[in-house]
Amino acid sequence: MNAEPWLALLAGELRRQGLADPQVATVVADVRAHLRDSAEDPYRAFGAPERYAAAVAESLRGPASHARPVGPVRLQADGITKRYGRRQVLRDVNLTVRAGQIAAVVGANGCGKSTLLNICAGLISPDAGTVTVHGTLSHSPQDGGTAPYLLPDEHFALVGAGKGLTRDRSRTAGRARAGELGWQDVGATLAGQLSGGTRQKLNLVMSTLTEPDVLLLDEPYQGFDRGAYVNLWQQLWRLRDDGKAIVVVTHMLNELDQVDIVLDLTEANS
Numbered sequence: 281m282n283a284e285p286w287l288a289l290l291a292g293e294l295r296r297q298g299l300a301d302p303q304v305a306t307v308v309a310d311v312r313a314h315l316r317d318s319a320e321d322p323y324r325a326f327g328a329p330e331r332y333a334a335a336v337a338e339s340l341r342g343p344a345s346h347a348r349p350v351g352p353v354r355l356q357a358d359g360i361t362k363r364y365g366r367r368q369v370l371r372d373v374n375l376t377v378r379a380g381q382i383a384a385v386v387g388a389n390g391c392g393k394s395t396l397l398n399i400c401a402g403l404i405s406p407d408a409g410t411v412t413v414h415g416t417l418s419h420s421p422q423d424g425g426t427a428p429y430l431l432p433d434e435h436f437a438l439v440g441a442g443k444g445l446t447r448d449r450s451r452t453a454g455r456a457r458a459g460e461l462g463w464q465d466v467g468a469t470l471a472g473q474l475s476g477g478t479r480q481k482l483n484l485v486m487s488t489l490t491e492p493d494v495l496l497l498d499e500p501y502q503g504f505d506r507g508a509y510v511n512l513w514q515q516l517w518r519l520r521d522d523g524k525a526i527v528v529v530t531h532m533l534n535e536l537d538q539v540d541i542v543l544d545l546t547e548a549n550s
């Protein structure tokens with residue numbers, strides 16, 4: 281659908297909220313890119329423009345004021361630099377996340393968010409810099425990660441087996457996590473035949489099933505409807521309260537006041 285009328289309303293509301301023109305342009309460009317990539321209806325993805333604008337404005341006014349108890353460092357990325365051929369993607373990026381913290385990695389399309397997550401997950405090497413992980417780690421990539429000819433329960437069993445869980449316990453735990461995301465009818469549909477949003481929920485459940493100390497999530501809400509999106513953040517806040525260190529790549533700026541660290545890679549690389 282044509283998202284431009286919704287984006288025009290958003291821009292007007294952001295200005296009314298007191299954002300400067302460059303900030304408005306950045307927010308609108310990010311949202312436009314997200315809508316283009318996801319092909320989602322803006323009302324479904326972001327809700328009413330005035331409400332989204334109000335939430336973004338509140339996020340940008342400052343980080344969460346409530347002090348939260350945090351634990352030891354779980355993930356430390358120091359001086360991460362990466363180039364692909366001539367293209368410098370990451371330049372001296374630093375990120376420290378402690379137990380009980382959520383870090384949001386934000387920035388324009390192509391600024392290196394997934395690259396940073398892949399480096400933190402150990403999937404690719406940086407040209408310079410180090411990543412130290414204290415504890416177990418799980419990574420939920422932006423796409424892929426599920427096997428099209430396996431059932432959701434079989435995914436749970438495979439992941440659970442890695443942690444020594446029986447098939448039954450894995451299925452029970454997986455279905456419970458799925459239920460928290462509003463996915464109740466985990467049944468006989470192969471992963472390849474699930475809707476995109478439901479497949480993303482499967483990805484997310486697999487990532488959290490083993491109770492990792494560090495959870496890396498790359499745009500985990502893609503294809504989610506509004507209810508599932510809300511459930512996702514509630515699940516992340518619960519995991520944070522349980523002492524997990526979470527890094528989430530997001531284009532959804534309205535939740536930034538609910539995270540502990542914001543790493544803007546567009547700014548970091550400029």
Ligand SMILES: Nc1ncnc2c1ncn2[C@@H]1O[C@H](COP(=O)(O)OP(=O)(O)OP(=O)(O)O)[C@@H](O)[C@H]1O
Pocket residue numbers: 364369387388389390391392393394395396
């Ligand atoms: N294996 C690769 N080889 C060459 N270039 C790559 C490779 N992977 C990523 N890039 C490039 O590096 C840049 C950063 O990509 P990355 O996927 O990390 O960005 P991103 O911030 O996650 O983007 P988006 O918001 O669109 O998901 C892009 O220009 C991309 O084309």
